[in-house]
Amino acid sequence: MTSLAITVLGHDRPGIIAETTARLADLGLNLEDSSMTRLRGHFAMTLVCAGPAEPSDVEAALSGLTSDGTLSISVLAVPEEPAVASTGTPWLLTVHGADRPGIVSSVVAEVAAVGGNITDLTTRLTGDLYVLVAELDLPSDVDVAALDAAIDDVAARLGVGATLRRAEADDL
Amino acid sequence: MNPLHVDLGVTGSVLDVVRAPAGVLSTPSPPVDPTAPEVVQLAADLVATMRVSPGCVGLAAPQVGVAAQVFCVDVSAHPKTRTSHGTFVLCNAEVVEASRNERAREGCMSVPDLTGDVKRATRLVVRGRVPLTGAEVTVTTDAFEARALQHEIDHCAGLLFLDRVAGAHALHQRQTYL
Numbered sequence A: 001m002t003s004l005a006i007t008v009l010g011h012d013r014p015g016i017i018a019e020t021t022a023r024l025a026d027l028g029l030n031l032e033d034s035s036m037t038r039l040r041g042h043f044a045m046t047l048v049c050a051g052p053a054e055p056s057d058v059e060a061a062l063s064g065l066t067s068d069g070t071l072s073i074s075v076l077a078v079p080e081e082p083a084v085a086s087t088g089t090p091w092l093l094t095v096h097g098a099d100r101p102g103i104v105s106s107v108v109a110e111v112a113a114v115g116g117n118i119t120d121l122t123t124r125l126t127g128d129l130y131v132l133v134a135e136l137d138l139p140s141d142v143d144v145a146a147l148d149a150a151i152d153d154v155a156a157r158l159g160v161g162a163t164l165r166r167a168e169a170d171d172l
Numbered sequence B: 001m002n003p004l005h006v007d008l009g010v011t012g013s014v015l016d017v018v019r020a021p022a023g024v025l026s027t028p029s030p031p032v033d034p035t036a037p038e039v040v041q042l043a044a045d046l047v048a049t050m051r052v053s054p055g056c057v058g059l060a061a062p063q064v065g066v067a068a069q070v071f072c073v074d075v076s077a078h079p080k081t082r083t084s085h086g087t088f089v090l091c092n093a094e095v096v097e098a099s100r101n102e103r104a105r106e107g108c109m110s111v112p113d114l115t116g117d118v119k120r121a122t123r124l125v126v127r128g129r130v131p132l133t134g135a136e137v138t139v140t141t142d143a144f145e146a147r148a149l150q151h152e153i154d155h156c157a158g159l160l161f162l163d164r165v166a167g168a169h170a171l172h173q174r175q176t177y178l
């Protein structure tokens, strides 16, 4: 089955989510996973929904939201992603320090180099402080101590601090 | 002998663990008579079910589909444990004192695909009754046992860790690890 991936981006105001989800419900679409935040003050939402609608129908149904030009919406048909079991371990990477170009790219390059997958990422710039928090899935054969040292090296060259720690939840 | 630990005198059966969105998980459970034979049996069943579930450090009656304020706990083998009272069961438990909140990531057998960051007290005093004898006990604990007790008392109140998640981005999809 095909899903629809919908992104809504633009000027924030109260009611965007209420209007969007009402139109999707009218179309019989089932809202599955979604994530919304404000990025530098901009409203930014991504939704994945399932249901019997064509992307063009959804765009038409959401056109009321984009008519004043402050929001842009995209609708894309996407295949269902099979659930993939990981053989690795979950980690949390935090980087923070004075803002400068290349912090994210240099740090995540180290993660990619060992085949690590980033499963969640937030970066924030407030004043001169830059913060990155990423959830990583590291393959079981990764030498974590070596990765940690490589990230520390890169971080030191950029003048920022980095912490890599296990992100395992405690089952209760 | 500590009145917290009693030989229940019955053999527990392993029960099926129910998963959200089962109604029993989000409905407050009634208090029980800790001396009633069916409560003693339930206590033994909870312990038996906890024992066969890998990594399980606590189980509350609503998680086996029974609306009752009963749960068992055993954090003795967990690396984050400081104080541990071993394996025990409490009925009608309530928090008397709680302080020093810390945030940590929790999972739950009844919500197997998600985890969440939850603030819990790390210093805790709980009062409850022991099954079979009905003795009233006060448990003073800390760290991981404190977290487990609050999580199980929440289950008895119809609350999941989902109700306590620290923010919209404090809910996480659990990877399935082989």
Ligand SMILES: [Zn+2]
Binding pocket: A172, B107, B108, B109, B110, B151, B155
């Ligand atoms: Zn639980």
